[in-house]
Amino acid sequence: MALPYPSYSPETSWQFGITGVWYFHTSKQCQQFSDLNFDMGYTLNRQWYINANSRIYFNTKTRWFLDTYLSAKHYPDLFFGTTNNIDSVYNPAIRYTANFIDLQARPNFYITTHWLAGANIRLRYENSQLNTTEPQTAQYCPPVLGGRAQRAEGVNNSQLSTLNCQQLTQNGFGENFFLGLGANISYDTRSNNYYPLHGLFFKTTITYYQQIPIGRQETFNSQLSTFNFQLDLRHYMPLYKELILAWNFRSECAVGGDVPFQLLPTIGGQDLVRGIRQNKFKDNTLFALQAELRIPIWRFLKGAVFGSVGDVYNYNHWQWTTPKIGYGAGLRACIHQAKTNIRFDVARQNYSNNWSFYFTVKEAF
Numbered sequence: 001m002a003l004p005y006p007s008y009s010p011e012t013s014w015q016f017g018i019t020g021v022w023y024f025h026t027s028k029q030c031q032q033f034s035d036l037n038f039d040m041g042y043t044l045n046r047q048w049y050i051n052a053n054s055r056i057y058f059n060t061k062t063r064w065f066l067d068t069y070l071s072a073k074h075y076p077d078l079f080f081g082t083t084n085n086i087d088s089v090y091n092p093a094i095r096y097t098a099n100f101i102d103l104q105a106r107p108n109f110y111i112t113t114h115w116l117a118g119a120n121i122r123l124r125y126e127n128s129q130l131n132t133t134e135p136q137t138a139q140y141c142p143p144v145l146g147g148r149a150q151r152a153e154g155v156n157n158s159q160l161s162t163l164n165c166q167q168l169t170q171n172g173f174g175e176n177f178f179l180g181l182g183a184n185i186s187y188d189t190r191s192n193n194y195y196p197l198h199g200l201f202f203k204t205t206i207t208y209y210q211q212i213p214i215g216r217q218e219t220f221n222s223q224l225s226t227f228n229f230q231l232d233l234r235h236y237m238p239l240y241k242e243l244i245l246a247w248n249f250r251s252e253c254a255v256g257g258d259v260p261f262q263l264l265p266t267i268g269g270q271d272l273v274r275g276i277r278q279n280k281f282k283d284n285t286l287f288a289l290q291a292e293l294r295i296p297i298w299r300f301l302k303g304a305v306f307g308s309v310g311d312v313y314n315y316n317h318w319q320w321t322t323p324k325i326g327y328g329a330g331l332r333a334c335i336h337q338a339k340t341n342i343r344f345d346v347a348r349q350n351y352s353n354n355w356s357f358y359f360t361v362k363e364a365f
């Protein structure tokens with residue numbers, strides 16, 4: 001099936017696109033649904049994207065499946081710095097444009113009925129450049145090579161070429177190639193991958209990234225190596241028939257000499273602490289907890305009420321701030337017997353009175 005759709009989020013403004021999915025069984029003996037998904041769209045922020053991902057189950061003597069992900073984007077965005085303090089984010093934020101191609105492959109093997117082990121392979125090319133043609137006042141100059149954020153009062157983006165800010169390589173600005181290699185182990189007793197009615201899911205992942213600057217003298221540098229650790233725990237508890245209480249705990253840590261901003265953990269967006277703008281708060285450590293009450297309404301229609309709390313921190317310079325809290329409600333419409341839902345959420349947060357709207361396919365967790 002394929003559907004045209006509009007959506008709105010703080011990161012994109014209104015966007016218009018098409019999304020499609022194909023569900024199938026690889027064989028009569030394989031009971032799990034395999035899927036091929038794609039979506040493409042254009043936003044009023046002049047962003048465009050093409051995404052394709054799949055999960056293919058193979059029914060062999062050694063049971064395994066392959067997750068793949070391919071994305072190409074032209075993405076003008078805002079850089080707010082690396083902080084969890086609302087008073088320390090760049091205001092106004094610094095405008096930049098990212099063009100990238102991201103390819104990921106994750107084969108997973110069943111060790112037992114519920115335990116799995118897998119590998120991660122990631123190739124990412126990205127060219128992120130400051131928008132120096134737009135004269136807007138920026139209160140901070142982003143981190144330059146060899147140091148963290150530096151004050152530059154009254155500097156506008158058109159003047160950045162006169163500063164060392166043009167050397168923005170430390171945080172991932174410029175042209176870079178990222179190579180990621182990792183491994184994961186997980187435990188899964190969920191009744192369904194897309195809309196579980198009961199069960200437990202746990203996954204921990206470690207990935208090594210090497211950043212390779214393009215067109216610069218030093219292509220390999222230990223300071224440009226990053227280890228990323230992730231933990232994801234989900235539990236689905238039936239309260240009454242299809243009335244489900246689901247909760248999710250996530251943690252992430254990026255360890256390295258000069259971690260590029262693309263690899264720093266961030267909260268916000270359509271899946272984690274909904275209501276917070278994605279990428280506004282970034283740093284090298286993340287903790288988040290979210291819960292959702294999923295309510296049957298009528299046949300294929302369901303509702304949801306959710307809340308979440310989380311924040312990012314710097315493990316070298318720990319600074320406490322009021323955690324970010326997101327809350328809201330939404331509707332779900334089942335579109336396939338694999339229990340895939342179209343999801344519409346409305347969310348708010350504790351740092352402003354703005355509403356955020358999310359329209360997408362599949363659950364947040």
